[in-house]
Amino acid sequence: MKRLFEGGMRNKQLLSWVAVVVIVGALLLPLVISIPLLAQEFEEAALEQAAAEEIVGEEVPVQQIGRDVHYGDEGIVQGPPAPVTSDNENDYPRYNFESRVIIWVATQQHLYYGSFVLAVPIFVMIIEFIGMVTKDRSMAKKYDTLAYDFIKISIVAYSITAILGGVLVFTFMILYPTFWTYMTKIFHPAMHVYVLLFLAESGTLYIYYYGWEAMKEGLLKWVHLTMAVFLNVFGTVLMMLANSWATFMMSPAGVDAEGQYLGNVWLAVHNHLWNPVNIHRLLGNMVFGGGIVAAYAAYRFLSAKNDEERAHYDWMGYVAMFIAVAFLIPLPFAGYYLMREVYAYRQQMGITLMGGLLAWLFIIQAVLIGALFLTTNYYLWQGMERMRGAERYQKYIKYMTFVLIVCFLVWLTPHTMVMTPTELKEMGGQQHPVVGNYGVMSAKNGAVNIIITTTILSFLLYQRCNKIPTVSWARYGNIALWMLFGGAFVNIIWLAIYGYYIPANVRVGLSVPQVVSTLSCLFIGTAINLLMMRGAKPTGPVEWGKISVRSQYAIFMLATSFTWMMGLMGYIRSSVRLHWHVNEVMRDNSPWAFTHTIGFAANMISFNVLFFWVTLLFVFWLGTLGTKKVVVEKVRVVTVPAPATSH
Amino acid sequence: MDLLKNKPLLFKLWIGLLGAILVLLALNNYRVNFSGNSRLLPVSLGLFTAATFMLGIYFQKVRVVMHGAAFMIVVAAAFAGFANWLPQTIGEPPALEESVEDITSLSPQELADLGEKLTFGKGKCSLCHVFGSSEHGERAPNMFGLAARANEIVQLDSYKNRDTIQTVAYDGSGIAENAVEYMAESHACPNCYVSPGYGKRGTNDRESPMPAIHKPPLSLTIDEMVAIDTWMYVREGLDAPPIDDMRLAYEKFIPEDERPQASAGGEEAGSGGENPLLTTGNEPLPDLFEKAQCTICHIIPGIPGADDADFGPELYVKTSAPKRMKDKGYTGAASSVQEYILESIMDPNLYVVPDFDEDLMPDDFGTTLNAKTLFRIINYISQLEEGKTPPDYEKM
């Protein structure tokens, strides 16, 4: 801050601030102009109507008033009713292929890239900020390089996102013209704002990225960070606008029961499921973005030529993994909120999801969740390798593996078993008397809570791997931790057994104390552990880069699972509309109004996941081609505190 | 040639080609076996993985990309494989609902049956409501005993002095005074009175989670709602009130411009438009002739109820057809009785029997009767001979 008062600098800084304000202002100008225009639109329509009446006299029909399907407000009808389509080439032009599948691929790819480029700037901003406030200069430099590395990956993805967006729009116009026309008649003001915001975001992103070197000192750095804030605001609003179209299709508002637009685009945007989806997507994007950056780091780690590179990318992968897992934890709660709102909007929709046609998809989600937890544990165990002193804890791994696997066996035991008639005969019934008991909810709740608790335990052990507590109450702390986890295990298992002896509607309530056990392990356990590690005697530094190749494949596994899960949940969200384009307003009368089998859906999801990753790996590879051989600063293997404990 | 001397390059070229062939084979196998329940799909997986690993080993520069891709293919395929292993069902979009034409012709039991079908079908009532005496409605009140209970509800103070977000169905509609009106009001205006404890969460029972069922998307017509109400009575062994009373009750609570028309449901669902077929082809012959509209104009010997029409000739075709085909006014090309009948149905004006009007018989039976119907009609008519007993239609 001293520099602020140096005369020479001051003018330059002032100039740069002005420049930023002018640039951002210029970018926002079209937006600012367009907002009053939107407001006018409603009045204009009314005026036009009035004018028309004056000219033609009585012949003009009386203004039609419609009632909003969701909000119940009255408004002047300003659009045609939702078109009733039929299965023909006008409403549904087609190639010799299922149009819905084409849209599916286009949307999913756009979403994958879109989520990624929206998420990365958020943590770039955070990491840049951490770098700026970190006092340790070498650490600050490290954080700054990390942030720059992150944004570098997203810049190529950004243009791909734009291209895919174009592809998506054209696909809609070509394959679903009637539907698309209807949507644009309602959302055209929002769509214009969207385009302008996109321009603004592109501008900001390019200045932000290319100005990184030029704006790295003093006040300019803060200006640079401000750009990151703008960038993220634009990005988030963009995403929310796009979300509104998707959620309008699920829970329409701003139109009357016939689908006639009532002139207030805000109501159409702010429909019932908009905000729940916004929150869920924002968190989901962070997890997804973290997963991709971690995979990038893993890729660079695996193709690294020297120890320095390996150390850097090991650390980068760890940070990204940490971000991903940290945002993964609140994600189920956001999902719960979304689901609750779905039930509040239409119970029928909720029942279709959880108990009806789409319920099997949640079984697949269960497998994915299990895979995520196993992999997270595995990555943490592998991470112990880079710390001296970890041998003390490594011997517990086999027990934890055993617990995890046994729980996973219970978690995966199917309720309905697939078997040959001979096997059925041998078993003497569809239900197995021993293993069949694991097929029910009570056992599964217990299993998944133990899986999570064990993961927390792995994390605590990881935290204290290279430290020996020196606080006077260390002994009692350890006892407390033992009791905490032991108590949680006993409580969860006991409730799982007890669940068999009580009716189903009471059993639902048991999951609350189970989750409370799990969460108290997370919070209390971490807190005790952190306190105990204060001033602990280190047994050695974290040797970044000394991690196995397997751990990096674990990261690939996590990233692939995240991507798959996103594809799956997105499919569930979209297909819950069943045979409606716009729920209860515009019916899908194309030949593809049916809901596919889960097998087909899973094949499509896998295709999308692989298509995305293959193109992305290609992008990564391009990235390594382009990098000049920078002489890597000869840093010794620096002692970096594991970020898990430092922030 | 330099290329041929450069052995390592040649080797790499060879490996690259091999990899490409493997990938192409895998793609082709996938394409061929994609639809259908083939167990050969995993072969593609094996080929993909082998190709990527092989390329990864010999092309060091793309090693990580190749191994990473191979790994991801295995992971994604494992998830997809699991999903394919689960039971598979396709969710079909709901078919068009038949709308009621004239409910006054139905007996109370028939009307109740219709109402029951609507309750569990188009009306989707059973998603929230329960109907058994001992069941507890989690989402909506139990409908058991409603017919009796409704009379008490309308007497309640809490009913008369309601405090909901919408206290009357529309201005001037008033509130219900008896059970029939109560049911109508509840269907047309669920917010008018909310059963204690069943309001939308957080609204303190001032707002109902139930949609107005005469509006989209349910769009039940008044007659359909009458059928449902009838079922409410009949299923509990009570006598249903007269249809007209129930209709009046609904008209009290649904303003004229909101009343859905009987055809509305069909139009809205309208995929592919109306079914133009007059028959299914499976009806007993007398019904078939009636539905196919033959009996309006023709006397068909041997068919009950087809003996007093005189717009068209009596159908002793086995006798008349050979003569007519030889007539000089005949412009068709039939060479047998059967062909003649078919021709006459498809294109009636090819030959018009003297003393009957031209252009009287519709010429669209070719599109409104299906093959089975035509076959059965022709089969029967072609055996009718003047002066002989008609064949037994029950055997045909």
Add this chain to the structure above:
Amino acid sequence: MPGFIDGMMPIQLLAELLLIIAIFILGAMILDKKMGIHIPMLLQAVFVFIAGWWYYKYRIDPPLPFSVRAIYQVMISVGIFMWVSSAEKGWIEFKRPIIAVLDAKTPLTWWVRAVLLVVLPLSASGMTYINLAPSLSEPIELRTVHPAPPAAVKVHGKKFPLQTSESPFRIDENGEYSDHVQDAHVMDNPFDPDGIDYMQNVKEGGEIFFQNCHFCHGDNLNGRGLYAFAFNPIPANFTDPGTLAQLQETFVFWRVAKGGPGLPREGFPWASAMPPWEQHLTTEEIWKVILFEYWHTKYPPRTWGEE
């Protein structure tokens, strides 16, 4: 070896697994630390794999279907992998013999490799052949055991909507339908002449059961009657929590009245030899026999509460 203890089976299974793994770890430790015999990691892993396979194949009775064992075995393999590769030291030890065979620097490893090079492709092709060869065994049936019932069923000219109908005999002392009357009288003596109506009806239902049903469904209602094994699949076992216990009483009424021929499309293939009992029993008798079946098995009929 003692069998599974009724009522404790799921927990017993977990406890046994725990015991096996404890013995295994302890044994390995004692051998290693006390006796100086170190068992190679690869051998340990193979042992765990085989032990898991053995346990699920032979210990659990009745035998598990292959699909479930496949899931379990995949999970066990994943677990073994996580365990051996969790620390670098163990992983290197685990890999050493494998790499030694691949390198084939000694005559022994050379021979092992040579044999493997012949055996592995052969067994792969053998497996492929077995997998793809047309087989004479019955195909796997994803048979829906409890297909979706119709909305209503007509028996003896009367219509019973399955959603709303109730057993006329499940009544308490006041003559009211009650979900709890069975629980209250489950230990009563059906032959007590002073028993309430409900118990009288249970007794009559029992008489009907033993005159008509027990030949197939067994005198313990466990689906192992005199003629049971003439059928494939064998008749429903009512003591199994997957049958009566998870069905509504009206569902059972429908299945008894209409039998195998009355199964809907979803029930394909209609592998049921159950006769349509409406041709032999009156409506009352059907309700009574169902009443008896529930009473005897002590399961309450399912009601549509929250899942």
